[in-house]
Amino acid sequence: MKIILIGMPGSGKTTIATEFAQQSGYAFFDTDLIIEEQLKQQTGDVLLNHGELFFRQAECHALKSIPDISDSIVASGGGIIVHPDSFQYIKDNFDLILYLDTSLEVLVERLDSDNKIRPLLNKSSLDELMEKRLSMYEDLSHASIKTDRKMKSEIVNELLRLVRRDLADE
Ligand SMILES: Nc1ncnc2c1ncn2[C@@H]1O[C@H](COP(=O)(O)OP(=O)(O)O)[C@@H](O)[C@H]1O
Ligand SMILES: O=C(O)C1=C[C@@H](OP(=O)(O)O)[C@@H](O)[C@H](O)C1
Ligand SMILES: [Mg+2]
Numbered sequence: 237m238k239i240i241l242i243g244m245p246g247s248g249k250t251t252i253a254t255e256f257a258q259q260s261g262y263a264f265f266d267t268d269l270i271i272e273e274q275l276k277q278q279t280g281d282v283l284l285n286h287g288e289l290f291f292r293q294a295e296c297h298a299l300k301s302i303p304d305i306s307d308s309i310v311a312s313g314g315g316i317i318v319h320p321d322s323f324q325y326i327k328d329n330f331d332l333i334l335y336l337d338t339s340l341e342v343l344v345e346r347l348d349s350d351n352k353i354r355p356l357l358n359k360s361s362l363d364e365l366m367e368k369r370l371s372m373y374e375d376l377s378h379a380s381i382k383t384d385r386k387m388k389s390e391i392v393n394e395l396l397r398l399v400r401r402d403l404a405d406e
Contacts (some may be wrong), residue, residue, distance in 0.1 A: 237399055238308055240326055242373055243336035244366060245314035245354050246343040248383055248391065252336065253311035255392045260399075263308040267316060270298035279313070280353030288356065292319040299325055315356065315365075317372040327376060332402060334395065335377035340366055342384045 239262070241249040250266055257264035268279045271294050275282055283291050296319050302310060310330075316322045326333060338346075340363050347357065356365065374380075381394050 237331045237403065238304075238306065238310075238329065239332045239334060239395075239399070240310040240312055240330045241334050241336055242312050242317060242326070242377060243314065244338060244343055244362070244369065244373075245357065246346040246350065247314070247336035247338040248346075248388065249311040249314070249336055251388055252383075252391050252395065253309045255388060256395050257309055259392060260309075260396065261307070263303075263305045264311075265302045265308065266311040267295055267298045267302075268311075268313050270301060271295060271313075274298060274301070278353065280355050283355045288315075292316075292322070295319065296322045296325070304329075315369070317369060317376060323372065323376060332379065332399065333377045334398070335373045335380040336383050336391075337373075337380045338383045 241253050243249055250268070253264055253266065256262065271279055271282060274297070275294060277285070279291070282294060292315070295313055295316055299312070299316065299322055302308075312326070316326070343362055347354070347362070379398060381391055381398075383391055
């Protein structure tokens with residue numbers, strides 16, 4: 237099954253996809269890491285040096301460069317859904333599009349104690365981004381997992397159950 241995680245920055249896409257891949261043996265990809273490999277720059281620097289439009293195009297290119305592996309999980313960047321081409325590509329190319337649903341309150345807590353640089357969060361506030369993006373996450377996803385106050389292992393287990401159920405239904 238080809239899985240992609242979508243959701244706000246801080247919702248846990250990178251963390252959960254990494255742990256899920258370790259436990260299941262699925263191949264792991266992260267669009268931010270691919271951009272960093274392709275452009276030899278941190279994602280924060282790409283955004284600061286070249287702006288959001290350039291970043292969204294690089295992100296779309298990174299997404300399309302992911303090999304077509306049947307048992308794989310992709311952690312996307314939180315804003316990938318705002319680029320229409322990326323939105324459509326995700327819709328057409330993944331078996332399970334999972335939205336990690338995290339409240340603003342918990343996102344703020346997690347991002348405060350995380351050291352990854354996310355320049356967009358300085359410019360427009362997190363709740364404005366959430367307001368713009370929420371309906372896109374909901375429209376695109378097949379399923380969602382609420383992550384507030386859940387241990388990472390609990391979320392990974394929910395995802396494992398979801399995948400087993402979907403495979404049994406096929
Ligand atoms: N369920 C969770 N409980 C507590 N902290 C979490 C949880 N999931 C992720 N985190 C932490 O939140 C921060 C952001 O996680 P990350 O996986 O980078 O999110 P994303 O890729 O969606 O931006 C990291 O410091 C991570 O350790
Ligand atoms: O929400 C966004 O616009 C962004 C989220 C980041 O990824 P994470 O969602 O993995 O933090 C990264 O792609 C970049 O800083 C922009
Ligand atoms: Mg991430």
